[in-house]
Amino acid sequence: MTTDLAYPEPPAPAFLFDLDGTLIDSVYQHVIAWRSALAGLGIDLSVWRIHRRIGMSGGLFVTALLRETGLKLDQDQIDDLQRAHAAAYLEQIDSVRPLPGAVELLAELTARGVPWAIATSGYAATARSALGMLGLPEDTLMVTRDRVRRAKPDPDLFLAGASTLGIDPRYAMVVGDSVWDLLAARRAGSLGVGLLSGGYGREELERAGAFRVYADPADMLSRLDELGVRTPL
Template sequence: MNLELTYPEPPTPAFLFDLDGTLIDSVYQHVIAWRSALSGLGIDLPVWRIHRRIGMSGGLFVTALLRETGLSLSQEQIEDLQWAHAEAYTEQLDSVRPLPGAAELLAELTARKVPWAIATSGRAVTASPALGMLGLPDDTPMVTRDLVRHAKPDPDLFLAGAALLRIDPRFAMVVGDSVWDLLAARRAGALGVGLLSGGYGREELERAAAFRVYADPADMLGRLHELGVRRLGG
Protein backbone atom coordinates (compact mmCIF):
# COMPACT_ATOMS: atom_id res chain seq x y z
CA MET A 1 0.00 0.00 0.00
CA ASN A 2 1.36 3.40 -0.95
CA LEU A 3 1.15 5.91 1.83
CA GLU A 4 1.39 9.52 0.73
CA LEU A 5 2.35 11.84 3.55
CA THR A 6 1.28 15.46 3.54
CA TYR A 7 2.88 18.21 5.55
CA PRO A 8 1.77 21.74 6.36
CA GLU A 9 3.27 24.41 4.13
CA PRO A 10 6.47 25.68 5.79
CA PRO A 11 6.46 29.33 6.79
CA THR A 12 7.97 31.77 4.33
CA PRO A 13 11.48 32.78 5.43
CA ALA A 14 11.88 36.40 6.44
CA PHE A 15 14.88 38.56 7.22
CA LEU A 16 15.50 41.33 9.74
CA PHE A 17 18.57 43.37 8.85
CA ASP A 18 20.77 45.47 11.05
CA LEU A 19 21.92 48.59 9.21
CA ASP A 20 25.37 49.92 10.16
CA GLY A 21 28.08 47.45 9.18
CA THR A 22 25.46 45.14 7.69
CA LEU A 23 23.92 47.07 4.80
CA ILE A 24 26.00 50.26 4.81
CA ASP A 25 29.72 50.74 5.43
CA SER A 26 29.36 53.16 8.35
CA VAL A 27 30.82 51.50 11.44
CA TYR A 28 34.03 53.49 11.48
CA GLN A 29 32.22 56.76 10.82
CA HIS A 30 30.18 56.01 13.93
CA VAL A 31 33.36 55.23 15.88
CA ILE A 32 34.93 58.56 14.90
CA ALA A 33 31.67 60.39 15.64
CA TRP A 34 31.52 58.86 19.13
CA ARG A 35 35.15 59.70 19.74
CA SER A 36 34.50 63.31 18.72
CA ALA A 37 31.43 63.55 20.97
CA LEU A 38 33.28 62.04 23.93
CA SER A 39 36.26 64.35 23.38
CA GLY A 40 33.87 67.28 23.62
CA LEU A 41 33.32 66.28 27.25
CA GLY A 42 37.02 65.75 27.87
CA ILE A 43 36.72 61.95 27.68
CA ASP A 44 39.54 60.43 25.65
CA LEU A 45 39.04 56.79 24.69
CA PRO A 46 40.95 54.69 22.13
CA VAL A 47 38.91 53.84 19.06
CA TRP A 48 39.12 50.08 19.65
CA ARG A 49 37.20 50.43 22.90
CA ILE A 50 34.52 52.42 21.13
CA HIS A 51 34.30 49.95 18.24
CA ARG A 52 33.63 47.03 20.57
CA ARG A 53 30.40 48.71 21.72
CA ILE A 54 29.07 49.80 18.32
CA GLY A 55 25.68 48.19 17.75
CA MET A 56 24.37 48.85 21.23
CA SER A 57 21.78 51.53 21.84
CA GLY A 58 23.34 54.94 22.34
CA GLY A 59 22.39 55.19 26.01
CA LEU A 60 23.64 51.71 26.87
CA PHE A 61 26.75 52.32 24.76
CA VAL A 62 27.62 55.41 26.79
CA THR A 63 26.83 53.73 30.10
CA ALA A 64 29.06 50.75 29.25
CA LEU A 65 31.98 52.94 28.21
CA LEU A 66 31.67 55.14 31.28
CA ARG A 67 31.63 52.07 33.51
CA GLU A 68 34.94 51.01 31.97
CA THR A 69 36.49 54.41 32.65
CA GLY A 70 35.01 54.93 36.10
CA LEU A 71 33.47 58.24 35.03
CA SER A 72 29.87 59.30 35.56
CA LEU A 73 27.55 61.60 33.65
CA SER A 74 24.08 62.92 34.34
CA GLN A 75 21.17 61.74 32.20
CA GLU A 76 21.12 65.16 30.55
CA GLN A 77 24.81 64.87 29.66
CA ILE A 78 24.22 61.40 28.21
CA GLU A 79 21.42 62.77 26.02
CA ASP A 80 23.62 65.67 24.90
CA LEU A 81 26.38 63.19 24.10
CA GLN A 82 24.09 61.16 21.89
CA TRP A 83 23.01 64.24 19.93
CA ALA A 84 26.64 65.33 19.59
CA HIS A 85 27.37 61.90 18.14
CA ALA A 86 24.47 62.24 15.69
CA GLU A 87 25.75 65.62 14.52
CA ALA A 88 29.33 64.35 14.13
CA TYR A 89 28.11 61.31 12.19
CA THR A 90 25.92 63.43 9.90
CA GLU A 91 28.97 65.49 8.99
CA GLN A 92 30.57 62.31 7.63
CA LEU A 93 27.60 61.07 5.58
CA ASP A 94 29.34 61.86 2.31
CA SER A 95 31.87 59.11 3.06
CA VAL A 96 29.27 56.43 3.85
CA ARG A 97 28.53 53.90 1.12
CA PRO A 98 26.35 50.80 0.76
CA LEU A 99 28.27 47.61 1.41
CA PRO A 100 28.98 45.44 -1.65
CA GLY A 101 25.86 43.61 -2.73
CA ALA A 102 23.54 45.24 -0.17
CA ALA A 103 21.12 46.86 -2.61
CA GLU A 104 21.21 43.80 -4.84
CA LEU A 105 20.52 41.47 -1.91
CA LEU A 106 17.43 43.42 -0.83
CA ALA A 107 16.22 43.62 -4.44
CA GLU A 108 16.66 39.87 -4.89
CA LEU A 109 14.72 39.08 -1.71
CA THR A 110 11.94 41.39 -2.86
CA ALA A 111 11.88 39.71 -6.28
CA ARG A 112 11.60 36.31 -4.59
CA LYS A 113 8.75 37.63 -2.43
CA VAL A 114 10.75 37.13 0.76
CA PRO A 115 9.67 39.59 3.49
CA TRP A 116 12.38 41.73 5.04
CA ALA A 117 12.77 44.78 7.26
CA ILE A 118 15.57 46.89 8.73
CA ALA A 119 15.95 47.10 12.52
CA THR A 120 18.68 49.44 13.73
CA SER A 121 19.92 50.80 17.04
CA GLY A 122 20.41 54.14 15.29
CA ARG A 123 17.92 56.93 15.65
CA ALA A 124 15.86 57.95 12.63
CA VAL A 125 17.96 61.08 12.11
CA THR A 126 21.09 59.01 11.39
CA ALA A 127 19.40 55.93 9.88
CA SER A 128 16.99 57.49 7.37
CA PRO A 129 19.65 58.74 4.91
CA ALA A 130 20.68 55.11 4.36
CA LEU A 131 17.44 54.44 2.49
CA GLY A 132 18.49 56.76 -0.33
CA MET A 133 21.97 55.23 -0.42
CA LEU A 134 20.43 51.80 -0.90
CA GLY A 135 17.93 53.00 -3.50
CA LEU A 136 15.00 52.25 -1.18
CA PRO A 137 11.73 54.21 -0.88
CA ASP A 138 10.86 56.22 2.21
CA ASP A 139 8.17 53.70 3.19
CA THR A 140 10.67 50.83 3.47
CA PRO A 141 9.85 48.80 6.60
CA MET A 142 12.36 50.05 9.17
CA VAL A 143 12.42 50.16 12.97
CA THR A 144 14.76 52.68 14.60
CA ARG A 145 15.80 53.33 18.19
CA ASP A 146 13.17 56.04 18.49
CA LEU A 147 10.37 53.48 18.12
CA VAL A 148 11.20 50.97 20.86
CA ARG A 149 11.78 51.05 24.58
CA HIS A 150 15.14 49.27 24.53
CA ALA A 151 17.67 48.67 21.77
CA LYS A 152 20.27 45.92 21.31
CA PRO A 153 21.24 43.71 23.02
CA ASP A 154 17.57 43.71 24.10
CA PRO A 155 15.30 42.02 21.54
CA ASP A 156 12.82 44.91 21.15
CA LEU A 157 14.02 46.07 17.72
CA PHE A 158 13.77 42.64 16.16
CA LEU A 159 10.45 41.87 17.83
CA ALA A 160 9.13 45.17 16.46
CA GLY A 161 10.55 44.35 13.02
CA ALA A 162 8.81 40.97 13.03
CA ALA A 163 5.55 42.62 14.10
CA LEU A 164 5.93 45.12 11.26
CA LEU A 165 6.14 42.21 8.82
CA ARG A 166 3.36 40.36 10.67
CA ILE A 167 5.49 37.29 11.19
CA ASP A 168 6.47 35.16 14.15
CA PRO A 169 10.08 36.13 15.06
CA ARG A 170 10.87 32.42 15.42
CA PHE A 171 10.54 32.14 11.64
CA ALA A 172 12.85 35.10 10.96
CA MET A 173 16.58 35.30 10.42
CA VAL A 174 18.41 38.30 11.86
CA VAL A 175 21.35 39.50 9.79
CA GLY A 176 23.92 41.55 11.70
CA ASP A 177 27.61 42.32 12.00
CA SER A 178 28.06 42.46 15.78
CA VAL A 179 27.70 40.18 18.77
CA TRP A 180 25.02 42.57 20.06
CA ASP A 181 22.87 41.84 16.99
CA LEU A 182 23.21 38.11 17.54
CA LEU A 183 22.48 38.29 21.26
CA ALA A 184 19.34 40.30 20.52
CA ALA A 185 18.38 37.76 17.85
CA ARG A 186 18.65 34.89 20.32
CA ARG A 187 16.52 36.76 22.85
CA ALA A 188 13.92 37.38 20.14
CA GLY A 189 13.86 33.65 19.32
CA ALA A 190 15.23 34.18 15.79
CA LEU A 191 18.16 32.59 13.97
CA GLY A 192 21.23 34.79 13.66
CA VAL A 193 23.29 35.29 10.52
CA GLY A 194 26.62 37.08 10.90
CA LEU A 195 28.47 39.35 8.49
CA LEU A 196 32.17 40.17 8.79
CA SER A 197 31.69 43.63 7.27
CA GLY A 198 31.42 45.41 10.63
CA GLY A 199 34.81 44.35 11.96
CA TYR A 200 33.95 41.43 14.26
CA GLY A 201 35.72 38.13 13.59
CA ARG A 202 34.11 34.89 12.45
CA GLU A 203 34.81 33.11 15.76
CA GLU A 204 33.25 35.93 17.79
CA LEU A 205 30.10 35.84 15.68
CA GLU A 206 29.89 32.05 15.80
CA ARG A 207 30.34 32.07 19.59
CA ALA A 208 27.42 34.49 19.72
CA ALA A 209 25.36 31.80 17.92
CA ALA A 210 25.55 32.93 14.30
CA PHE A 211 23.97 30.11 12.26
CA ARG A 212 25.99 31.16 9.20
CA VAL A 213 28.70 33.78 8.70
CA TYR A 214 29.32 35.59 5.41
CA ALA A 215 31.88 38.17 4.38
CA ASP A 216 29.35 40.81 3.34
CA PRO A 217 25.92 41.15 1.69
CA ALA A 218 27.35 40.15 -1.71
CA ASP A 219 28.64 36.89 -0.25
CA MET A 220 25.28 36.22 1.38
CA LEU A 221 23.47 36.97 -1.88
CA GLY A 222 25.46 34.30 -3.67
CA ARG A 223 24.60 31.71 -1.04
CA LEU A 224 20.95 32.37 -0.25
CA HIS A 225 20.20 28.71 -0.86
CA GLU A 226 22.07 27.93 2.40
CA LEU A 227 19.40 29.91 4.23
CA GLY A 228 16.48 28.13 2.64
CA VAL A 229 15.61 30.91 0.18
CA ARG A 230 14.39 29.32 -3.03
CA ARG A 231 14.02 30.84 -6.45
CA LEU A 232 10.44 31.47 -7.55
CA GLY A 233 9.03 28.18 -8.65
CA GLY A 234 12.02 26.32 -7.18
Protein backbone atom coordinates in the same frame (compact mmCIF):
# COMPACT_ATOMS: atom_id res chain seq x y z
CA MET B 1 1.57 -0.93 5.56
CA THR B 2 2.93 2.56 5.11
CA THR B 3 1.09 5.82 5.59
CA ASP B 4 1.96 9.03 3.83
CA LEU B 5 2.18 11.78 6.41
CA ALA B 6 1.03 15.24 5.42
CA TYR B 7 3.14 17.97 6.96
CA PRO B 8 2.17 21.63 6.93
CA GLU B 9 3.88 23.86 4.40
CA PRO B 10 6.90 25.50 6.10
CA PRO B 11 6.67 29.27 6.45
CA ALA B 12 8.44 31.31 3.80
CA PRO B 13 11.76 32.82 4.92
CA ALA B 14 11.79 36.42 6.09
CA PHE B 15 14.73 38.64 6.99
CA LEU B 16 15.37 41.39 9.53
CA PHE B 17 18.47 43.40 8.69
CA ASP B 18 20.65 45.46 10.94
CA LEU B 19 21.83 48.62 9.18
CA ASP B 20 25.29 49.89 10.17
CA GLY B 21 27.99 47.43 9.15
CA THR B 22 25.37 45.14 7.62
CA LEU B 23 23.86 47.11 4.74
CA ILE B 24 25.93 50.30 4.84
CA ASP B 25 29.66 50.78 5.45
CA SER B 26 29.28 53.18 8.38
CA VAL B 27 30.81 51.51 11.43
CA TYR B 28 33.97 53.57 11.44
CA GLN B 29 32.09 56.81 10.85
CA HIS B 30 30.13 55.98 14.01
CA VAL B 31 33.37 55.20 15.87
CA ILE B 32 34.88 58.56 14.90
CA ALA B 33 31.62 60.34 15.74
CA TRP B 34 31.59 58.81 19.23
CA ARG B 35 35.25 59.67 19.73
CA SER B 36 34.56 63.29 18.74
CA ALA B 37 31.52 63.49 21.03
CA LEU B 38 33.50 62.04 23.95
CA ALA B 39 36.39 64.41 23.34
CA GLY B 40 33.92 67.27 23.64
CA LEU B 41 33.42 66.19 27.26
CA GLY B 42 37.15 65.77 27.81
CA ILE B 43 36.97 61.97 27.63
CA ASP B 44 39.81 60.28 25.73
CA LEU B 45 38.82 56.72 24.85
CA SER B 46 40.69 54.33 22.55
CA VAL B 47 39.07 53.70 19.18
CA TRP B 48 39.10 49.92 19.67
CA ARG B 49 37.06 50.22 22.86
CA ILE B 50 34.46 52.29 21.02
CA HIS B 51 34.30 49.85 18.11
CA ARG B 52 33.52 46.92 20.39
CA ARG B 53 30.33 48.68 21.49
CA ILE B 54 29.01 49.74 18.09
CA GLY B 55 25.63 48.07 17.57
CA MET B 56 24.41 48.81 21.07
CA SER B 57 21.99 51.65 21.62
CA GLY B 58 23.56 54.97 22.51
CA GLY B 59 22.26 54.66 26.06
CA LEU B 60 23.83 51.24 26.59
CA PHE B 61 27.03 52.47 24.96
CA VAL B 62 27.26 55.27 27.51
CA THR B 63 26.46 52.88 30.38
CA ALA B 64 29.27 50.55 29.28
CA LEU B 65 31.60 53.52 28.90
CA LEU B 66 30.92 54.74 32.43
CA ARG B 67 31.44 51.25 33.83
CA GLU B 68 34.78 50.81 32.04
CA THR B 69 36.19 54.24 32.82
CA GLY B 70 34.71 54.88 36.26
CA LEU B 71 33.46 58.26 35.06
CA LYS B 72 30.18 59.78 36.21
CA LEU B 73 27.90 61.78 33.92
CA ASP B 74 24.56 63.32 34.78
CA GLN B 75 21.55 62.86 32.51
CA ASP B 76 22.04 66.23 30.79
CA GLN B 77 25.62 65.28 29.90
CA ILE B 78 24.48 61.90 28.59
CA ASP B 79 21.84 63.57 26.42
CA ASP B 80 24.42 66.08 25.16
CA LEU B 81 26.80 63.23 24.34
CA GLN B 82 24.22 61.41 22.23
CA ARG B 83 23.28 64.60 20.37
CA ALA B 84 26.94 65.35 19.72
CA HIS B 85 27.43 61.84 18.33
CA ALA B 86 24.47 62.22 15.95
CA ALA B 87 25.74 65.61 14.74
CA ALA B 88 29.29 64.30 14.23
CA TYR B 89 28.00 61.27 12.32
CA LEU B 90 25.84 63.38 10.00
CA GLU B 91 28.89 65.53 9.21
CA GLN B 92 30.46 62.37 7.72
CA ILE B 93 27.37 61.04 5.95
CA ASP B 94 28.75 61.83 2.49
CA SER B 95 31.51 59.26 3.04
CA VAL B 96 29.07 56.43 3.87
CA ARG B 97 28.40 53.93 1.10
CA PRO B 98 26.30 50.77 0.73
CA LEU B 99 28.29 47.62 1.44
CA PRO B 100 29.08 45.44 -1.60
CA GLY B 101 25.96 43.63 -2.74
CA ALA B 102 23.57 45.35 -0.31
CA VAL B 103 21.47 47.07 -2.96
CA GLU B 104 21.38 43.93 -5.09
CA LEU B 105 20.54 41.66 -2.14
CA LEU B 106 17.51 43.71 -1.10
CA ALA B 107 16.36 44.02 -4.71
CA GLU B 108 16.65 40.24 -5.21
CA LEU B 109 14.69 39.45 -2.06
CA THR B 110 12.00 41.89 -3.13
CA ALA B 111 11.87 40.40 -6.63
CA ARG B 112 11.42 36.91 -5.15
CA GLY B 113 8.65 38.08 -2.84
CA VAL B 114 10.69 37.45 0.30
CA PRO B 115 9.58 39.70 3.19
CA TRP B 116 12.27 41.84 4.82
CA ALA B 117 12.65 44.89 7.03
CA ILE B 118 15.44 46.91 8.64
CA ALA B 119 15.80 47.03 12.44
CA THR B 120 18.53 49.34 13.72
CA SER B 121 19.74 50.70 17.05
CA GLY B 122 20.16 54.06 15.33
CA TYR B 123 17.65 56.84 15.73
CA ALA B 124 15.51 57.83 12.76
CA ALA B 125 17.37 61.15 12.42
CA THR B 126 20.51 59.32 11.31
CA ALA B 127 19.24 55.92 10.14
CA ARG B 128 16.69 57.08 7.57
CA SER B 129 19.43 58.89 5.65
CA ALA B 130 20.54 55.41 4.52
CA LEU B 131 17.39 54.77 2.49
CA GLY B 132 18.45 57.00 -0.39
CA MET B 133 21.94 55.51 -0.69
CA LEU B 134 20.39 52.01 -0.75
CA GLY B 135 17.96 53.08 -3.46
CA LEU B 136 14.99 52.40 -1.18
CA PRO B 137 11.72 54.35 -0.98
CA GLU B 138 10.82 56.43 2.07
CA ASP B 139 8.10 53.96 3.05
CA THR B 140 10.59 51.08 3.42
CA LEU B 141 9.84 49.10 6.59
CA MET B 142 12.38 50.30 9.15
CA VAL B 143 12.27 50.03 12.94
CA THR B 144 14.55 52.53 14.68
CA ARG B 145 15.55 53.13 18.29
CA ASP B 146 12.83 55.75 18.60
CA ARG B 147 10.13 53.11 18.27
CA VAL B 148 11.12 50.61 20.96
CA ARG B 149 11.70 50.66 24.69
CA ARG B 150 15.12 49.03 24.60
CA ALA B 151 17.69 48.43 21.87
CA LYS B 152 20.21 45.62 21.30
CA PRO B 153 21.17 43.34 22.94
CA ASP B 154 17.52 43.39 24.07
CA PRO B 155 15.22 41.78 21.48
CA ASP B 156 12.74 44.67 21.16
CA LEU B 157 13.92 45.89 17.72
CA PHE B 158 13.65 42.46 16.12
CA LEU B 159 10.35 41.67 17.81
CA ALA B 160 9.00 44.96 16.46
CA GLY B 161 10.46 44.21 13.03
CA ALA B 162 8.76 40.81 12.93
CA SER B 163 5.49 42.40 14.01
CA THR B 164 5.83 44.97 11.24
CA LEU B 165 6.16 42.12 8.73
CA GLY B 166 3.24 40.28 10.35
CA ILE B 167 5.31 37.18 11.12
CA ASP B 168 6.28 35.14 14.15
CA PRO B 169 9.89 36.10 15.08
CA ARG B 170 10.72 32.38 15.23
CA TYR B 171 10.38 32.30 11.45
CA ALA B 172 12.63 35.31 10.83
CA MET B 173 16.35 35.34 10.17
CA VAL B 174 18.23 38.27 11.67
CA VAL B 175 21.19 39.49 9.62
CA GLY B 176 23.77 41.51 11.55
CA ASP B 177 27.47 42.28 11.84
CA SER B 178 27.94 42.46 15.61
CA VAL B 179 27.61 40.17 18.60
CA TRP B 180 24.91 42.53 19.90
CA ASP B 181 22.75 41.80 16.85
CA LEU B 182 23.10 38.07 17.33
CA LEU B 183 22.46 38.13 21.06
CA ALA B 184 19.29 40.14 20.40
CA ALA B 185 18.29 37.65 17.69
CA ARG B 186 18.63 34.74 20.10
CA ARG B 187 16.52 36.51 22.69
CA ALA B 188 13.87 37.18 20.03
CA GLY B 189 13.83 33.48 19.14
CA SER B 190 15.14 34.12 15.61
CA LEU B 191 17.96 32.50 13.67
CA GLY B 192 21.05 34.69 13.37
CA VAL B 193 23.12 35.26 10.25
CA GLY B 194 26.46 37.02 10.74
CA LEU B 195 28.35 39.29 8.35
CA LEU B 196 32.06 40.05 8.69
CA SER B 197 31.61 43.54 7.21
CA GLY B 198 31.38 45.28 10.59
CA GLY B 199 34.76 44.15 11.90
CA TYR B 200 33.82 41.25 14.19
CA GLY B 201 35.49 37.89 13.58
CA ARG B 202 33.79 34.70 12.42
CA GLU B 203 34.33 32.88 15.73
CA GLU B 204 32.92 35.80 17.73
CA LEU B 205 29.78 35.85 15.61
CA GLU B 206 29.36 32.08 15.78
CA ARG B 207 29.79 32.09 19.56
CA ALA B 208 27.08 34.75 19.79
CA GLY B 209 24.70 32.50 17.85
CA ALA B 210 25.24 32.93 14.10
CA PHE B 211 24.37 29.70 12.29
CA ARG B 212 25.86 31.04 9.04
CA VAL B 213 28.53 33.71 8.55
CA TYR B 214 29.19 35.52 5.26
CA ALA B 215 31.77 38.10 4.26
CA ASP B 216 29.27 40.78 3.25
CA PRO B 217 25.86 41.17 1.57
CA ALA B 218 27.32 40.16 -1.80
CA ASP B 219 28.53 36.85 -0.35
CA MET B 220 25.15 36.27 1.28
CA LEU B 221 23.39 37.02 -2.02
CA SER B 222 25.43 34.34 -3.81
CA ARG B 223 24.44 31.77 -1.16
CA LEU B 224 20.76 32.53 -0.57
CA ASP B 225 19.92 28.89 -1.18
CA GLU B 226 21.72 28.03 2.10
CA LEU B 227 19.15 30.17 3.89
CA GLY B 228 16.12 28.54 2.28
CA VAL B 229 15.53 31.16 -0.40
CA ARG B 230 14.81 29.23 -3.57
CA THR B 231 14.79 30.37 -7.18
CA PRO B 232 11.15 30.59 -8.32
CA LEU B 233 10.17 27.83 -10.75
